Amino acid sequence: MTLNLFDDEDTAQHGRDQIGPQSYVLRGFALAHADALLQGVDTVTAQSPFRHMRTPGGYTMSVALTNCGEWGWTTDAHGYRYTRIDPLSGQPWPALPAAFLHLAHDAALEVGFPGFTPDACLVNRYEPGSRLSLHQDKNERDFDAPIVSVSLGMPALFLFGGNDRADKAARVPLFHGDVVVWGGVDRLRYHGVMPMKEAPHPRLGSRRINFTLRKAG
Ligand code: MD3
Ligand code: FE
Numbered sequence: 001m002t003l004n005l006f007d008d009e010d011t012a013q014h015g016r017d018q019i020g021p022q023s024y025v026l027r028g029f030a031l032a033h034a035d036a037l038l039q040g041v042d043t044v045t046a047q048s049p050f051r052h053m054r055t056p057g058g059y060t061m062s063v064a065l066t067n068c069g070e071w072g073w074t075t076d077a078h079g080y081r082y083t084r085i086d087p088l089s090g091q092p093w094p095a096l097p098a099a100f101l102h103l104a105h106d107a108a109l110e111v112g113f114p115g116f117t118p119d120a121c122l123v124n125r126y127e128p129g130s131r132l133s134l135h136q137d138k139n140e141r142d143f144d145a146p147i148v149s150v151s152l153g154m155p156a157l158f159l160f161g162g163n164d165r166a167d168k169a170a171r172v173p174l175f176h177g178d179v180v181v182w183g184g185v186d187r188l189r190y191h192g193v194m195p196m197k198e199a200p201h202p203r204l205g206s207r208r209i210n211f212t213l214r215k216a217g
Helices: 031-047 098-110
Strands: 015-020 023-027 064-069 072-076 079-083 120-126 132-135 147-153 156-160 170-174 179-182 191-193 208-214
Touching (some): 031 098, 031 120, 064 072, 098 147
Antiparallel strands (some): 023 179, 064 120, 147 208, 156 170, 156 191
16 A cells, blocks of 8 residues: 555544543544544435524524434524424434444543443534634533534634633644543533634535534433
8 A cells, every 4th residue: 555645644643632631632533434424424414404503692603503313402592402303304303323423432432431322413514714602511411421522624723711701711723533522520611613714624625524422312
């Protein structure tokens, strides 16, 4: 086999960065599965397309999103919540692709959360200018389970704050193939995503896909 220096596999970082007492970035952990994961995203979005949802405050989110699994996160004028039915298709959210489940389970186990069986997966799509302002994820029923996130495509600067909105946020760059696991004492920390610098990715162009596996129900 010839060595291709321009392939993600050869140039990406591997290893782990601890970003909180119970939070870790697993660099390149999803790289070997990127094809299967992107195929999973295509299967999901064929049934439940990306859409820009409205916040209770009346804003339209710059990040487009969809879901798969038993429960899907939605927002509208009435608030944030998990539903079993996609309000756009009127059908249940698409099934969780097996590749998502396996990756989430293995990543969680790797950093000390054995037996992670997510029932919800929120898929976010970023384009240049998209951002996610500082927030907590607290619509899930079970805060003992971790959240596993997978980044694909353009890099992003992730903001990792504290338990109070005013706490200073650390900036953590996330690259194609990185997987992050948050749990335990870090589960309710504020976090967000800065708008991306345009640096098209060979596979995804000027887009970033992030999906987060959760125990919601
Ligand atoms: C830290 N997504 O969907 S993933 C989200 O890159 C969300 O699309 C971001 O925040 C993204 O809610 C960041 C990371 C993430 C998810 C949940 C967390 C970080 C977290 C829960 C607690 C602490
Ligand atoms: Fe979040």
